[in-house]
Amino acid sequence: MLPRICCRISTGMLLPSNQQPPLSPPPSPSNTLSSQSSSSSSECSSASVPASSNRRQDFPGGLINRDNSCFINSIVQACASSSSLQSYLGSLLDTNPAARELFYLIERLNLNLPSPHTYTTASLISSLKSSELFSTSEQQDTHEFFLFLLDALRPGPMDKVQSLPFDGALNLRYRCLKCHDIQQPQSVGFNSIELNLPVISSLPSTLSSVSFLSRLAPPAKLEDLLSSSLRSEVISNIHCGRCSCLSALSHFNKMLAHLHSSPNPSTCRSADLDSLLRTRIAAVTDTLRKPIITDLDFEGHKLPQLVSSTKIRDSSISRLPQSLAIHINRSQFDSEHSMPRKIDTPVVFPEYLDFHKFMDSEQLPVMPQNLTFRLSSIVVHFGIHSMGHYVTFRRHNNAWFSISDSNILRVSLDSVLSQGRVTMLFYDYDVSCESSTTASAYSAMVDTPTPCSHQFMTEPLHENPCLA
Incomplete structure (x- = not known):
C-alpha cells in the first residue's frame, strides 16, 4: 500500500x-x-x-x-x-x-x-x-x-x-533454480519508479521510534x-511451466506402465487409454524440447498439476x-x-x-x-x-x-x-x-x-x- x-x-x-x-x-x-x-x-x-x-x-x-x-x-x-x-x-x-x-x-x-x-x-x-x-x-x-x-x-x-x-x-x-529454465523476457510498463529506503530496525527503550532512528541513519x-x-x-512459490511439464510427463509414463502391468485388463479400454497416454506424452515431450516454453504452450496441455518452484x-x-x-x-x-x-x-x-x-x-x-x-x-x-x-x-x-x-x-x-x-x-x-x-x-x-x-x-x- x-x-x-x-x-x-x-x-x-x-x-x-x-x-x-x-x-x-x-x-x-x-x-x-x-x-x-x-x-x-x-x-x-x-x-x-x-x-x-x-x-x-x-x-x-x-x-x-x-x-x-x-x-x-x-x-x-x-x-x-x-x-x-x-x-x-x-x-x-x-x-x-x-x-x-x-x-x-x-x-x-x-x-x-x-x-x-x-x-x-x-x-x-x-x-x-x-x-x-x-x-x-x-x-x-x-x-x-x-x-x-x-x-x-x-x-x-x-x-x-x-x-x-x-x-x-x-x-x-525468470530463471528456475530447479529445472534451470529461463523464461522469455516479459515486458512490463511503468510510469513511475517507486524506491524503498533501507528498513530501520527498532531498538529497545525510548529510541524505538522509526522516525527518530531514520534521522540517525546514513544518507x-x-x-x-x-x-x-x-x-x-x-521469488518462492511461483509456478514453472517446464517443471509442470516434467512432472506431467513422469505422471503419464507411470500411468502407462501401470496400464500394461495390471492383470486381466479390458482389451478395448486399454487400447483407448494407451493411445491417449501416448498422444499426451508425445505432445509434452515436444514442448520440453523447446528452449523457451511460452504460456500458450503450457496452457494447451491442460496438465493435471501445476508445479511451483523457486526462481530468480x-x-x-x-x-x-x-x-x-x-x-x-x-x-x-x-x-x-x-x-x-x-x-x-x-x-x-x-x-x-x-x-x-x-x-x-x-x-x-x-x-x-x-x-x-x-x-x-x-x-x-x-x-x-x-x-x-x-x-x-x-x-x-x-x-x-x-x-x-x-x-x-x-x-x-x-x-x-x-x-x-x-x-x-x-x-x-x-x-x-x-x-x-x-x-x-x-x-x-x-x-x-x-x-x-x-x-x-x-x-x-x-x-x-x-x-x-
Whole structure:
C-alpha cells in the first residue's frame, strides 16, 4: 500500500484582477484570478518574496491551497517543469478535458511576471473523473494523486498513437533454480519508479521510534536505491511451466506402465487409454524440447498439476520515458507502536542522472551514447506521517524556485540538492549533449510499444498499449 502522508492548510493569496496576465484562450472563471482579492495584493508580495529580493525578477505562478490541497499543488507545479508533458497535453486539447485544463493552468504558471501571481486548481479537479475524491478536506498523498492524474491524461483504449511522457518499460527474466529454465523476457510498463529506503530496525527503550532512528541513519544515494530495485531477486512459490511439464510427463509414463502391468485388463479400454497416454506424452515431450516454453504452450496441455518452484527474477529497464518520475517510499510500519511511521532517512540525488548501467542492452538494437536525465523538479514533505506539508522545488527558465502553494522564493541549485527528505523527483531527458546518432537511437528506444502499468515492477499490465 502506498504511504498516506497528510497535509496541513496553508493560506493562499490571490493576485488582484487588474494584474491578471493576458491569456489565450481566455481562462475559465474557476481558473481566473479573483477580483475580490485586491485588498490582499500587498500581502501576497510580502509573503512570497523576502525583503532582500525587491529588485525586479521573473516569477512563476503559485497555487491557492484549497482545503489541504498542497498535495495537488505540489504535483501540478512539478509537472509544469516538464516540457515533454506540455507538448503531450497540447495534442489532446480537443479530446481530453483534464489535459486541456492542465495545459492552460501550466501555461499560466510558466508566465514570467515581475511579481508573484497565483491561481487555483478548481477547474482541473472538476475535470477529473471521480473528482469528489479531492473535493473535500481529506488529506492525501502526492504519489497517489500523480498516478490518478496520469490515468485521467491517458488516451482511450482505442488510441494507439502516443503515450504519456512518463511511460517506460521494464524487462523481467525468470530463471528456475530447479529445472534451470529461463523464461522469455516479459515486458512490463511503468510510469513511475517507486524506491524503498533501507528498513530501520527498532531498538529497545525510548529510541524505538522509526522516525527518530531514520534521522540517525546514513544518507542513501539515489543511484544505489535504483540499483537495489533492479538487482536479482529470489521469488518462492511461483509456478514453472517446464517443471509442470516434467512432472506431467513422469505422471503419464507411470500411468502407462501401470496400464500394461495390471492383470486381466479390458482389451478395448486399454487400447483407448494407451493411445491417449501416448498422444499426451508425445505432445509434452515436444514442448520440453523447446528452449523457451511460452504460456500458450503450457496452457494447451491442460496438465493435471501445476508445479511451483523457486526462481530468480532479473530486472532491467528496456525503455526509458521522456520524463522520469521517481517516488521515494517513506512509510514503514512501526511494530513497537503498531502504527505507520515516516522514514526521515536523507536521500542524496544528483542534478544529472546517467541511466546506462540500468538499461537492458540485449533488448536495444543500438545503445544511445547519451542516456542522461536532468533534474527538473522535486517534491519535499515537511512533517510526520500523520500530518505535514508538501513543497515543490522546480526549475523555471534556468532558475530554481521553492514553491509552497502561493509562496514563491528563488533558491540556488545547491539548496535544492540539499533537500534530503525528498519524496518525489522528476527528471527530463537531457537533449543538450545529444548527437544525431544518439537522437535516432533514443527515438527508436522510446517508440517501442509496451503495455503500461502504474507501478515499477509491482502493478499488473493495462490492456491498452502505450507508445512513447
